[in-house]
Structure formats: structure tokens, C-alpha cells
Amino acid sequence: MFDNFKTYEIDFAGRPLVIETGKMAQLANGACLVRYGETVVHVAVTASPKPREGVDFFPLSVDFEEKLYSVGRIPGSFIKREGRPSDKAILTSRVIDRPIRPLFPKDMRNDVSVVCTVMAVDHDCAPEIAAMVGTSIALSISDIPWKGPISDVSVGYVNGEYVINPNAEQRKVSQMAVTVASTDSRIAMIEAGANIVSDEVMYNGIMAGHEANQKIIEFIKGIKAEIGKPKFSYPSNEPDEEMLGAVKAFATEDVKLALDTDDKSVRDARLKPIYEKVHEKFDAIYPDQAAKIDECMYKTQKNIVRRWLLDEKKRVDGRGMDQIRPLDAEIDLLPRVHGSGMFTRGQTQVLTVVTLGPVSDAQMLDGIDEETSKRYIHQYNFPSYSVGETKPSRGPGRREIGHGALAERALVPVIPTVEEFPYAYRLVSEVLSSNGSTSQGSICASTLALMAAGVPIKAPVAGISCGLITEGDRWMTMVDIQGLEDFFGDMDFKVAGTHEGITAIQMDLKIDGLTPEMVKEALEKTHHARDYILDEVMLKTIPQPRTELSKYAPKMLSTIIPVEKIREVIGSGGKVIQKICAECSVKVDVEEDGHIFVSGIDAENCKRAMTIIDTIVNDPEPGAIYNGKVTRIMDFGAFVEIAPGKEGLVHISRLDVKRIDKVTDVVNVGDEVMVKVLEVDDKGRLNLSRRDALIEVEGLVPENEISDTPRRPMPRRDDRRPMPHHDDRPREEERPRASNGFIANTNKPRESQD
Secondary structure (H helix, E strand, O other), X not given: OXXXXXXXXXXXXXXXXXXXXXXXXXXXXXXXXXXXXXXXEEEEEEEEEEEOOOOOOOOEEEEEEEOHHHHOOOOOOOOOOOOXXXXXXXXXXXXXXXXXXXXXXXXXXXXXXXXXXXXXXXXXXXXXXXXXXXXXXXXXXXXXXXXXXXXXXXXXXXXXXEEEOOOHHHHHHOOEEEEEEEOOOOEEEEEEEEEEEOHHHHHHHHHHHHHHHHHHHHHHHHHHHHHOOOOOOOOOOOOOHHHHHHHHHHHHHHHHHHHOOOOHHHHHHHHHHHHHHHHHHHOOOOOOOHHHHHHHHHHHHHHHHHHHHHHHOOOOOOOOOOOOOOEEXXXXXXXXXXXXXXXXXXXXXXXXXXXXXXXXXXXXXXXOOOOXXXXXXXXXXXOHHHHOOOOOOOOOOHHHHHHHHHHXXXXXXXXXXXXOXXXXXXXXXXXXXXXXXXXXXXXXXXXXXXXXXXXXXXXXXXXXXEEEEXXXXXXXXXXXOOHHHHHHOOEEEEEEEOOOOEEEEEEEEOOOOEOHHHHHHHHHHHHHHHHHHHHHHHHHHOOOXXXXXXXXXXXXXXXXXXXXXXXXXXXXXXXXXXXXXXXXXXEEEEOOOOEEEEEEOOHHHHHHHHHHHHXXXXXXXXXXXXXXXXXEEEOOEEEEEEEOOEEEEEEHHHOOOOOOOOHHHOOOOOOEEEEEEEEEOOOOOEEEEHHXXXXXXXXXXXXXXXXXXXXXXXXXXXXXXXXXXXXXXXXXXXXXXXXXOOOOOOOOOOHHHO
């Protein structure tokens, strides 16, 4: 039945890579099933038979579809099917899109769709890598015009050694995660996150990935040679040479004058009448070709900008090649928020706001990865007004999600551990004005906001981009590219890091790849640039993180208790933990491993709650002083609860510094009283004293007639009702409870409680 069914196999980083073709999706232009270890990804590519009308770009779409059956899970939604793609799926789609897009003909307008469906996941074999390789194979064997193949690998750095396609355990300890895509001669894409690694370590890792890709590229070339289809022809959208020459001759001088400014709004205003003049002259000469006339204007501007850069070493705003635009940084722009920072570079301006919350506010992830939550969340918004346009807001697109993830990746390595700073973070970067590399502006603004919020980050992080212009064998780079240089240039190489090393890289290309020399120069220039940004602007605005949080930020304390004590802290039906939260106005989160996090606006309330928890978990020590509540009154004394399940007797002789006749002369049920622990007997029963607490804390002097011995004899044990103790008292839920609960005293707290 499947006459064209073929399989191909190769060893890929120590695991089998098996490609199956000719069995599935036979109506697609190209398709393959990729088996990498036990990971299975199906890739299908299709192209429309005719070009799309009225577009001035190549309409390519890439979808990485995560199916939860691939990891044996049923979707948690009401309709029990996958919904919108996860952020991870969108980011993977972008990583696949970036290296394959420049290899399509620039004048083609046929829609092309790439669909990668994850069908089974072996966490030791990343489905993203399988999807990229499958995309390259499906396009190579299809009839769609494409100048591949490419390959990609993931590069880790474990114990000083580079690891190609690290497994799940290696990824947990790796100092970097770098995805490198390559053609047979050049580096086509870099996406990296790193734990502050040096430029040298990063560069050598990129080269290791590029070398590993060559084996897979040769493998794909062999498949293409055997079963590849002839490429179809398409109607070119390129204007003919006569039209291009005529438009250039007519408009070049005017366009030069329009482009020669550092103000984007001035440039746009100058170009508008030039476009009108060009269409007024050429629409009649070339009827029904308005799109091609616009393409001629695009090529005219591109030629001018590139000639200035390559021949005259001139940038449109007059800067030197390694000169950064004017910089400015501010903090504390917004009242009541937990932290805010604004970073301005030329006409690019980003405001970031930090919100701190309890660890339980971490984002739950519903995808195919092993990661199920994250406590650092970075979101990026790009409103239309930031580029002077008028469009309604419709939520974040793929670009916004990608830029937010890049900023998140850049800052996660400097975020303190949950043990050091037990908070969840949400950072929102609002782009106020955009003229080049807002993603790197959001990294700088976010560092300022975190430091202003009092987050003890390990080191400040800055980001900057590097551009590239190529012409044959000639090429040159420049730092801090603005929008025009990005639009007409060949590369946007974004690097974020500290003084010591790199934390994130994202590289976008419009050409088929970079040489090693280009990569090395880009890394060197961006390092010098981010050092300048940190030293000259950011650290002069705020030299180190604040030592105190905003008064509006929640205060957080944490501790670890034995797992077997968790039930006591939570209580039957959650009664104990709910009572702690209500009494102290705090939020208490208990983890399965015994970690407890207490958060609240008032630090003293948090300490009180932590003292109560400590009292529940550990037996009170003699000499400790607590605030408790009277739960029962007896003739011989009062029972006081210092924490749920921790109740002791205050004998009538120890209720006050003076003689009393009745217990109710001093206390009643529900009263809050300060008591000192005198003794914990061998059965765990507490003997408490209000008298000793008053003497020690308030300095009261006992009256002379008060004796340390009881003023009236105690009845014999067999003549009186047995005293209740821990074994025969009513259970916690059966005992009468005071309406106001209890309060734990924080006077003289133990070191472990802090």
C-alpha cells in the first residue's frame, strides 16, 4: 500500500535518529516522521499553488503543536482538548522560523505552512530538535523552492565539557542551553540562555554546535538526492530592472535628504510626500503595479543606507559604528507599585514594573515539558502608539511573547534562589517608544526595577544589539542598531549579560548565515557596549539593590519543618492554617517537602505566624514567653492555648503578682494573656505562669504577701476531678474555641524562627 515508504537512520549525539517518509500525509508537498530516541514528531509542509495578492512579504507560517497525549496527559480544560499554544510552543515555532525563512526566495509570495506535531516525548531527546531537523527534511524533499538543508543542535556545558543534545539530567546542571542552526557553511541561528558564561565559552560552544550540525546536513542531502522532488516555479514579485532604475533615478536624492536624520518621526514625515510623488509619476506608466513601485522605493532606501555604511562609514543618525545613542535611566516612577524602572536609548523607551508575591503565585505550566511551574514571569507589551501607529490592542502576539521570554531568559540567572528570597515575581515591560531593540531595553529597565524593588539580584544585567551589513565578501558590524538599520540590514544580534558573562543571546538573520569571524566580533562589541551601559548609566542611577522592600510589597518568611509535622500545621480540614492566616492577616503556603512560606504586608504579623508554626512543630522550651488565649476556666486555674494543640495550665497562684480569690477576677475565656513556660513534663503537658511573664517582661514587683507556694492546699489526686492532659483532652476540633483565636508572642524569638 505504501510503495514510497522509506526509512533512513543515523546516530545523532549517541541516540538513533530515524526518518520515515512516504507513509503519512501524502497530500502535503513534503512530510516526514522523525523518531529521535522515543521522541516522535511529524512534520508536514505545504505551499499554495498561487501567490497571495496584495502582500509585500513572504507569507510563511510555522506551528509547533504540543499534543498532551505525547506525555500521557489529558488536558485540564473543560473541553478536554488542547487550546491556544503554550508560550514554549510559540517560542519553538519562532526558533524554527528564523533559520529557514532567509533560505526561501525573497520574491516569492506563495503561502508556505510548516506544521510540526509532537506525538511522543522522550525527555532525553528534545522534541524541538527533532522538529527542526524534520522541517529541514520535509522542505528539502518537497517541491517548494528552498535553499536548504539546515540542521540544529542543542549545546550544553557540563563540568567544563560541551555536550551535544544533553539529556534531561544533563540539562538540569548545564551552565548554558544554546540552540545552534547551521547551513553547510554558515551559522544560521543562535538562541541561548546561560548562567553568566564568558564570551570564550559561549563562542566555542556555538562552534561546537556548528560542527555537530554538519553530519546531519550531509545525512539530509543524501535523503534529498534520493527522493527529493523538483522545485516548482512561481511568479516573481521582483520589479524589472527598467522600473527599478527609473524609480531610483527619480527619487534617490530626495530619499537621501529624508533619511539623513536621527528622528524617526521626522524621517517618516519626510518620506510620505516622496512616496506620493513617485506614485503620481509612475502609476500611469506601470498600471496595476503599485506594490512593485513600493518595492522599488524599498530597494532605493536600502541601497542608500547600505552604501552609506559600507562605503562612507556613515550611519543615518551620524553616530560612529560602535557609538551608542544617548542613554537615560530612572527608577521609582510609579507610587505604590513594588518597583519600577525606565530605560531610554535614543527613541527607544521601556518602562518595567515589578510585582512581588508569595511563592504560590508562581505560574502553572500546562505543556509537554517536565517543568510544571515558574516563579519568575516576564511579560512584554508593544502597543501601536510606540511606533506612532493607530491599531486596537488585541493581546500579545508571537513577537511580544518572544521578546518577553528573551528578557526572562536574560534575568533568571541573577534571580536569587527561593531559599535566599522566597518570592514569585511578575515583571511587565511596557514599550513606550520603539526605534530599535526594545527587547534589550526591557532587560535594562527590568534590572533597574528589580534593584529598586529590593530584590537581591546576583549582578545587574544589560542588553544591546549588534547589526551587520554584507556585500559579497565585504561586511561590517555596528552596535546599537536603530529601526532603519535593522530593517535594511542583515542581522540583529542581541546579547544580554553582566560584566562577567553572557546570560542570553538571540540572533535574527536576513541572509543565509554568519561566519565564525562575524560571531566573534559581534560578541566582543556587545560586551564592550553592555559594560558601558552598566557603568555609565544604570549603576549611576542605582548602584546596588535596596536593602528594604517597598512598604506595599508583601513581607516573606520561610522555614522547613519535618514532613510528618505538616498535618499538624494544616490541621483537620485546614482549620489550623486558616486560623493562623485569619489571626495574623497573612498567607501561609505549605509545600510537600516541608517548606513553609509566610507572606503578609506587615512584617511583625509574619513573625507572629512563624512563631506559632514553630510552636506547633516544636515543643515549647522552658523560659519561652508567649501570648495566648484563655480557653477554659477552672477553680484551680486557667487553661491557655499558645498555639493550636499547645495548651497549658496557669495555676491560680501564678495568675497575678498579687493574691487573688477567684480565677475570674483576673481572666475570662477568650482573654489574651502573656504567659511563660515553666515546665514541660514527661507527658508533654505545659505548666505556664502569667505572674512570671509580668515580672520578666513588664518589670512588675510581686506583693510581699504572695508566696511562691499555693495559698491553699491542693486536693488529693483521688479526691478531685482528674486534670485533663494531652492524652484525654477533647480533640482539637471538639474543644471549645475562642472566637478571636490566638496570638503568638514574638518577644525574644528564637534564631531558627527568623
